[in-house]
Amino acid sequence: MIKKSLMAALAGISMLAAVPAMAQGIGHSFFMRGSIVGADAQGTIVCIGKSDGAEVGQTLEVYRVVTHPGPSKGAGPTYHRQLVGHVTVDHIYDDHFAHVAVKDGTPAKHDIVELRRSN
CATH class of the missing domain: 2.40.10.410 (FlgT, C-terminal domain)
Structure with a gap:
């Protein structure tokens, strides 16, 4: 069960990294603003x-x-x-x-x- 959750989390992170425009918004909202x-x-x-x-x-x-x-x-x-x-x-x-x-x-x-x- 933990392994499935970990794999799902890694897949989600990978998807965010694949979309630069979305990643830029996240960076502004949470890290730099x-x-x-x-x-x-x-x-x-x-x-x-x-x-x-x-x-x-x-x-x-x-x-x-x-x-x-x-x-x-x-x-x-x-x-x-x-x-x-x-x-x-x-x-x-x-x-x-x-x-x-x-x-x-x-x-x-x-x-x-x-x-x-x-x-």
Whole structure:
């Protein structure tokens, strides 16, 4: 029974790998979305686009994942998010990517960007 389940799971994974367009959507949705993915001559590129509701002029908060050295004390995580700055969307490339200008702080590649929520 376990062998059948394992074979079915491997077949499903193989099917996803065979469809690049679908795989790109999965990568954006689960792995990259909300990340600073790099920089070009004009500035910083983030993985947030039209499909995420991005609009020119929005301010995004930038967080860095900070790890705590040493053994974990209990079941809690050994990391936290630290606010490191803000960026403003100044150009949206497509459904998945936008260009931002650094408003303040020290954003870097792999940091997490989130839309500031007003409560």
